[in-house]
Amino acid sequence: MAEAVAEAVAEAVADAALPVATPAARRGRWLIYAVLLSFAVFFLVPLGVVLLNSVRTAQEIGLGSVIGWPRGFAMENYAEAWSRYCIAQRCEGVRNYMWNSLLMTVPATLVSTALGALAGYSVSLWRFRGDTIVFTIMLMGVFLPDQMRLIPWALVLRELGLTNTIAALVLIHTVQGLSFTTLFCRNYFVGIPQDLIKAAKVDGAGFFRIFWRIVLPLSPPILIVTVIWQFTGIWNEFLYGVTFTTGAQQPITAAIIAISVSSPTDVPQYGVQSAAVLLAALPTLLVYFFGGRYFMRGLTAGAVK
């Protein structure tokens, strides 16, 4: 049976490019679609449940089940989640935490992308003594697990007097993002012909002018990729948020953990909680919806056609 399926699939894949398909190949292709579709449904179920619950009232969920079609359209869940819902004894909704996340994510994304572009430019297009060693060391940052960095960061933050501040998280995410942003940009910039740099040098341009006038104008695809990557990564990150901030200083991902800690006497607030979760995820969802296209395009783009 498995063999027959494998055969049909192989045939379908082989025939996919051909305009006319044999009946066997057509059957194989339907099989592929069916499998893919079931995977897609499987992955989308949690999002679907949360989406539906976010517009159901607490009573409705309490009387029925957590999975169910909304009877009405309870938009007040969102209003409550935004400004009144109690998270860890503070009944101000998610808005302050969202604002914290934004204050953390935007500067960290912009600075790490800018520095990564500059670092990637210098390791790819300017050879200097020990350039490969510098790059290798930077690359190690990509593979170092986050847990291993907690204690060093704790020491650094204490020395700098940044404990429990959003500035601390900006610093952490900027520095840790550098490995990735440098790698991304470097891999893109090695596709820029050396001759362009040579020509610019002969024309009299220096390091920064070449970066600004020659390299950056070729870089939007990779800058978009890097910004999307950093933005979603930093927004969704929560280990550092939980570890280094408390109370009102927390980013949304850290704060929202408190949802799971509800007192046993309360009626479960599934509707409001779903709305809060969706609000927390909204920025990254929007980035995926509107930027995903550019992300794919940028990853596969070459520097110079």
Next chain:
Amino acid sequence: MAALSVRGLHKRFGSTEVLKGIDLSVENGEFAVLLGPSGCGKSTLLNIIAGLERPNEGEVEIGGRVVTGLPPRDRDIAMVFQSYALYPAMTVRRNITFGMECRGVPRARQDEAVARVAALLQIDGLLERKPSQLSGGQRQRVAMGRALVRDPLLFLFDEPLSNLDALLRVDMRTEIKQLHRRIGSTIVYVTHDQIEAMTMASRIAVMNLGRLQQFATPDEVYHRPANLFVARFIGTPPMNTVKARLASDGAALVAIVGAGRPDETRLVLPAAPEAARAWIDREVFFGIRPECISDGGRGVDFSAVKVSAEVELSEPTGAETVVLARLAGERVRARVGPHVRLNQGQSAPFLVDTRTTCLFDPASEQLIA
């Protein structure tokens, strides 16, 4: 005055030595061509002259000033690259003015210069386009324009025509030559195309394996190659170089090809140099251009020697036929008339014009002059 002097230049990449002591002096207004097989170090030499690479040893002097340690921008040079290296994100106009922008030339002067160069190269209509919207020939012109817009002491060209199709290349060749005549600047031009070298150069620097083999006029490089490498590199097909024994026949010298064989061939050398007398009764390499071996149908002088050789291969090229034949056991190429058809294995008569032949020392491979 020498516009460019290069002295004792060595360049190593890791453990491989790419340039092994280059000495070169290019006069003002000269069109010097660096010619050599792929990988012989032409681009490396040009990059060192431009200041884009550092030599391990040696000195570069441009316009009488030692520039060895200076960056490219302080060397008063302009360069055209094989890939053209046009800045993709800039319009043609910006590409041309970028160098002036870096040097802080006032806007009005920039516009003037662009207008002048655009007229010179007939790219007026392209100024607002991006490089991706240009054809290969147009890009080439823009790349030239970017160099010409400045008035440097030295122009450096690295195979600027090798990405063009054959017809366009011939046109551009003529244009560059005329351009040089008009502006009279000093040019160092890298190519591995012999025709380009022969037609454009005032002198050709033939390079091989990181060494300068000969630096002389196209005529001299062609007729008096300094060594066996040059003899076998220049010309399509290149010079025949066959083992021969030198002998004296009264006052004249004779090269005996295939000495001792029943079909040994004796070629009298009316123009052999005095130095060749030292090689009497010794082995030498005898060099003769294919066009000096003909079928006699081309009005060759009566002083030519009649020989007979066995035909191995006949290659009609249109304007002539190149025949590969065995002359007393040695392989030689001959250029015969376009309508001459010789069959393989056939023994055919040839006329050998021995007035412009060369002799080479088989040990040092140098020309005996």
